[in-house]
Amino acid sequence: MSTSKSHSPSRPKSTSTPPSKSKPIMIIGGVVLAATLLGVASYATTKPSSPSASSGAAAEVSADPSAGVYPELEAYARRDAADGLALGRADAPVVLIEYADFKCGYCGKFARDTEPALVKRYVDAGTLRIEWRNFPIFGEESEAAARASWAAGQQGRFWQFHKAAYAQGAKEKGFGKERLAALAQEAGVPDLARFTRDTDSAAARAAVSKDQEQGYSLGATSTPSFLVNGRPIAGAQPMEAFTEAIDAAARAAAAKKPGPKA
Numbered sequence: 001m002s003t004s005k006s007h008s009p010s011r012p013k014s015t016s017t018p019p020s021k022s023k024p025i026m027i028i029g030g031v032v033l034a035a036t037l038l039g040v041a042s043y044a045t046t047k048p049s050s051p052s053a054s055s056g057a058a059a060e061v062s063a064d065p066s067a068g069v070y071p072e073l074e075a076y077a078r079r080d081a082a083d084g085l086a087l088g089r090a091d092a093p094v095v096l097i098e099y100a101d102f103k104c105g106y107c108g109k110f111a112r113d114t115e116p117a118l119v120k121r122y123v124d125a126g127t128l129r130i131e132w133r134n135f136p137i138f139g140e141e142s143e144a145a146a147r148a149s150w151a152a153g154q155q156g157r158f159w160q161f162h163k164a165a166y167a168q169g170a171k172e173k174g175f176g177k178e179r180l181a182a183l184a185q186e187a188g189v190p191d192l193a194r195f196t197r198d199t200d201s202a203a204a205r206a207a208v209s210k211d212q213e214q215g216y217s218l219g220a221t222s223t224p225s226f227l228v229n230g231r232p233i234a235g236a237q238p239m240e241a242f243t244e245a246i247d248a249a250a251r252a253a254a255a256k257k258p259g260p261k262a
Helices: 033-046 051-060 105-123 140-153 158-165 177-186 192-199 202-217 239-256
Strands: 094-100 128-134 225-228 231-234
Touching: 094 105, 094 202, 094 239, 105 128, 105 239, 128 140, 128 202, 140 158, 140 177, 140 192, 140 202, 158 177, 177 192, 192 202, 225 239, 231 239
Parallel strands: 094 128
Antiparallel strands: 094 225, 225 231
């Protein structure tokens, strides 16, 4: 039984050459060297040799504010105040970018067990912003769920849809059209007819494709994958991995602020 903390597709929908079986990553030619780090982190932290190695993965996230941080990756944060798929202040000192798939069990585990605590501890305090990136890698239903989540976001109900879609046992029910409509209703999407139109729209497909290609450009082929102010974290790691990364990023951001003029 695998102890992996992330899910990888058998055939990633990338336009690049498929990855070899010996590594769950593929770095696209011409991408800056820093972009390889997420793929390397995916291999290192989601393929432990034993349960003890898995639990020790969090220790690899250093408390040093500069360790493992790459400015090239930090620039992927959009900080768009109108982004319906983001949570928290656009000017928050720390941005956590999450690349995830609604059919991914480990993404669901993170959504249920870790993310709410991060929201309460950091987002509500104004320290953290969470930016979602749809990264569907498990076929047509993944793509459909991604578009539906975007459609819910157009009516300000993305995070409610996210909660419903990641509820315990939700993915086992599938993401067919009727099921997606039921999730939208559960999420409180006010205009279900618009939701259906938006889900099937060219705009939804373009938005999902943009997120997906960004993830592949970083070397990610498994879910969930994260960036915390330019620091890669792969897999549904323990809470401590995220708190250490966020705390370090917050300290680094505070250090960069100019002091009061004399």
